[in-house]
Amino acid sequence: MTEARLSSAEALARLRLARTEGIGPLTFRRLLVRYGSGVAMLAALPGLAARRAAPFTLWPEAEARREAAALAELGGRFLFLGVPPYPTLLALQEDAPPVLALLGDPAALAPRAVALVGARNASAAGRRIAESLAEALAREGLGVVSGLARGIDAAAHLGALRAGRTIACVAGGLDLPYPPENAVLQARIAAEGGAVLAEAPLGTAPLARHFPRRNRIVAGLSLGVVVVEAALRSGSLITARLALEAGRELFAVPGSPLDPRARGSNDLIRQGAHLTEGVEDVLIHLPEAPGPARPVEPRLGQVQGAMVEEAAPDSPEPLADADQLLELLGVAPIAVDEVVRRCHLSPSAVQAILLDLELAGRVELLPGNRVARTGQA
Amino acid sequence: MTEARLSSAEALARLRLARTEGIGPLTFRRLLVRYGSGVAMLAALPGLAARRAAPFTLWPEAEARREAAALAELGGRFLFLGVPPYPTLLALQEDAPPVLALLGDPAALAPRAVALVGARNASAAGRRIAESLAEALAREGLGVVSGLARGIDAAAHLGALRAGRTIACVAGGLDLPYPPENAVLQARIAAEGGAVLAEAPLGTAPLARHFPRRNRIVAGLSLGVVVVEAALRSGSLITARLALEAGRELFAVPGSPLDPRARGSNDLIRQGAHLTEGVEDVLIHLPEAPGPARPVEPRLGQVQGAMVEEAAPDSPEPLADADQLLELLGVAPIAVDEVVRRCHLSPSAVQAILLDLELAGRVELLPGNRVARTGQA
Numbered sequence: 001m002t003e004a005r006l007s008s009a010e011a012l013a014r015l016r017l018a019r020t021e022g023i024g025p026l027t028f029r030r031l032l033v034r035y036g037s038g039v040a041m042l043a044a045l046p047g048l049a050a051r052r053a054a055p056f057t058l059w060p061e062a063e064a065r066r067e068a069a070a071l072a073e074l075g076g077r078f079l080f081l082g083v084p085p086y087p088t089l090l091a092l093q094e095d096a097p098p099v100l101a102l103l104g105d106p107a108a109l110a111p112r113a114v115a116l117v118g119a120r121n122a123s124a125a126g127r128r129i130a131e132s133l134a135e136a137l138a139r140e141g142l143g144v145v146s147g148l149a150r151g152i153d154a155a156a157h158l159g160a161l162r163a164g165r166t167i168a169c170v171a172g173g174l175d176l177p178y179p180p181e182n183a184v185l186q187a188r189i190a191a192e193g194g195a196v197l198a199e200a201p202l203g204t205a206p207l208a209r210h211f212p213r214r215n216r217i218v219a220g221l222s223l224g225v226v227v228v229e230a231a232l233r234s235g236s237l238i239t240a241r242l243a244l245e246a247g248r249e250l251f252a253v254p255g256s257p258l259d260p261r262a263r264g265s266n267d268l269i270r271q272g273a274h275l276t277e278g279v280e281d282v283l284i285h286l287p288e289a290p291g292p293a294r295p296v297e298p299r300l301g302q303v304q305g306a307m308v309e310e311a312a313p314d315s316p317e318p319l320a321d322a323d324q325l326l327e328l329l330g331v332a333p334i335a336v337d338e339v340v341r342r343c344h345l346s347p348s349a350v351q352a353i354l355l356d357l358e359l360a361g362r363v364e365l366l367p368g369n370r371v372a373r374t375g376q377a
Numbered sequence: 378m379t380e381a382r383l384s385s386a387e388a389l390a391r392l393r394l395a396r397t398e399g400i401g402p403l404t405f406r407r408l409l410v411r412y413g414s415g416v417a418m419l420a421a422l423p424g425l426a427a428r429r430a431a432p433f434t435l436w437p438e439a440e441a442r443r444e445a446a447a448l449a450e451l452g453g454r455f456l457f458l459g460v461p462p463y464p465t466l467l468a469l470q471e472d473a474p475p476v477l478a479l480l481g482d483p484a485a486l487a488p489r490a491v492a493l494v495g496a497r498n499a500s501a502a503g504r505r506i507a508e509s510l511a512e513a514l515a516r517e518g519l520g521v522v523s524g525l526a527r528g529i530d531a532a533a534h535l536g537a538l539r540a541g542r543t544i545a546c547v548a549g550g551l552d553l554p555y556p557p558e559n560a561v562l563q564a565r566i567a568a569e570g571g572a573v574l575a576e577a578p579l580g581t582a583p584l585a586r587h588f589p590r591r592n593r594i595v596a597g598l599s600l601g602v603v604v605v606e607a608a609l610r611s612g613s614l615i616t617a618r619l620a621l622e623a624g625r626e627l628f629a630v631p632g633s634p635l636d637p638r639a640r641g642s643n644d645l646i647r648q649g650a651h652l653t654e655g656v657e658d659v660l661i662h663l664p665e666a667p668g669p670a671r672p673v674e675p676r677l678g679q680v681q682g683a684m685v686e687e688a689a690p691d692s693p694e695p696l697a698d699a700d701q702l703l704e705l706l707g708v709a710p711i712a713v714d715e716v717v718r719r720c721h722l723s724p725s726a727v728q729a730i731l732l733d734l735e736l737a738g739r740v741e742l743l744p745g746n747r748v749a750r751t752g753q754a
Contacts, residue, residue, distance in 0.1 A: 125635050254631030254643055257654035258502050266631055270652045277634035277643055 013038030018098040019059035104190035113143030118152025118228035126229035127155040134159030136279035164193035171214040172206030215239040224249035230264030247291035333370040390415030395475040396436035467597040481567035490520030495529025495605035503606035504532040511536030513656035541570035548591040549583030592616040601626035607641030624668035710747040
């Protein structure tokens with residue numbers, strides 16, 4: 001695998017920006033496109049931050065250095081968006097994490113991958129299906145991605161580990177394995193040729209809001225997602241929706257209507273997921289590359305909200321050139337293209353002003369190139 | 378319900394023709410169209426039969442009278458193709474039985490109906506699903522059709538019987554309930570507002586070849602067929618294919634990949650059957666009327682063969698005007714339209730000659746308006 005090492009100044013700049021409250025993945029990506037490097041972003045930030053009533057709390061350099069040292073101590077390293085071996089499929093996602101912490105072998109991120117997800121309270125039969133399907137997929141040379149949760153996730157990792165091809169995405173920090181009983185499994189994955197990835201800083205105990213963020217990484221890493229057992233309204237279905245949005249294939253293992261754990265996966269099949277009994281069902285439908293991203297379904301509104309960083313306290317000070325744009329916006333998201341059509345500014349000027357407004361906490365930039373006011377005056 | 382009674386001479390003529398070896402449902406229907414009545418068919422038959430080396434063994438009048446008396450003794454009656462209360466949906470099938478024997482209430486044949494079929498060695502869970510789904514469908518006012526077999530069939534009848542709306546199609550004669558343990562269920566269906574139908578004459582012990590014939594009636598009576606548990610290559614899948622051919626909707630209840638009894642139904646879903654967990658899944662997709670008939674799939678070849686009457690011993694005597702047509706035919710079926718295009722005869726002349734040739738045992742007329750030589754010189 002081609003690897004590229006960032007200079008330590010660039011790596012440190014990117015880490016500090018990624019860890020800064022108020023700069024989410026979408027903003028980070030837009031700033032990176034605008035300024036070209038983490039170092040340049042960092043240089044520009046005081047100017048942007050000055051426009052806010054509550055000044056930007058840039059993540060302290062000392063903290064970043066401490067985290068980098070602690071990660072190296074654990075035997076891990078950082079991966080930076082767009083820099084190999086950062087996973088290329090994940091980088092296609094507009095809200096891809098700017099920085100990931102990795103334990104294990106970066107080569108594990110190279111193969112085409114499939115995610116297996118499902119119920120934490122899985123049945124013994126469901127776990128058996130997940131384990132054997134994961135092993136079969138891994139023996140076909142595919143990476144098997146899951147979330148290191150109880151039940152289906154753990155079974156999938158165990159099965160895939162027999163062929164040494166598994167990727168665990170965890171919701172908290174790499175130093176706080178969750179659930180605790182899977183600490184041994186996490187260590188085995190890192191030691192036996194697999195990879196463990198975390199978006200959250202070391203020391204982060206996983207909270208509810210971290211799980212949808214983790215799920216988007218699981219979906220983003222994979223050409224397809226297989227749902228093994230999932231109740232209605234379960235986290236696995238969120239991963240399934242995120243996969244569809246990202247243009248990835250969706251697979252589901254059917255179950256008896258009498259088993260409530262099969263409701264969600266049966267429902268996915270009803271809605272068009274590929275019915276999956278074994279490895280052949282996945283291989284037949286797995287594409288070479290993801291399809292186009294699809295529009296966000298309304299049912300996902302709350303998930304989407306959870307994935308977008310909360311707006312920082314807002315500035316009462318008016319922004320140059322921005323009042324006109326703010327007039328055009330409401331709290332309901334609209335397409336940025338629509339905003340461009342309705343004003344006299346060029347598309348790039350609109351994008352630049354919206355980015356300023358987001359850094360100022362006045363608007364939220366949303367996936368699908370949409371924008372909304374935060375509701376703060 | 379509008380009822381029409383045939384004259385006893387017409388009824389007797391139709392019954393004799395239907396019971397005659399060498400006149401299958403397709404031939405019967407074509408003769409009925411040509412001659413207009415059973416009495417006229419009977420009058421024309423000696424001329425047709427004389428062309429055969431082995432003369433037609435027309436079913437004896439005394440036998441037909443004996444069967445009619447025995448059926449009346451059982452409390453049953455005959456239904457004749459195209460004459461109310463013969464089921465109108467079934468009559469759409471080109472190979473619909475010319476005569477059916479009925480026990481129970483003819484009014485049970487009136488409502489829109491759905492078939493529930495599945496494994497004889499069904500699991501307890503499968504039987505529970507069939508029973509509750511059948512009851513729910515019946516409470517929605519739908520007739521529930523099945524084959525009175527062990528397992529899923531019996532469970533479906535039991536459930537639907539709670540709402541008094543079930544139709545059993547049996548493979549043998551009405552006086553020989555099969556399997557014997559379902560004799561009580563058959564009697565209950567007839568006594569409690571349901572209907573039991575048989576194509577075979579009284580006294581017929583059901584043989585393997587009767588079951589595909591029975592299955593085509595189950596499919597033909599129904600707007601849709603629900604497969605509850607079915608292994609690969611099971612009889613229920615034949616019913617499913619017949620339903621698709623006849624333009625009926627197909628439904629299947631999913632099951633775990635670890636359960637071999639779910640293989641067939643999962644495979645049907647994979648091929649496009651509606652995934653069915655409960656009554657709503659059926660109601661949403663059940664049409665007002667069947668769709669167009671679809672072409673026979675190659676996999677069904679042997680079933681199709683079993684449904685077409687065996688050719689009677691053949692006549693070496695050449696048939697007037699027919700040699701040219703025979704030259705055009707092979708043992709592989711071709712469309713009658715194709716035959717018309719390749720000869721100088723009118724479509725109606727071709728149809729008439731082919732009918733003669735079929736009665737002479739030289740060709741087989743097949744569903745889908747296709748024809749093949751019997752292979753006999």
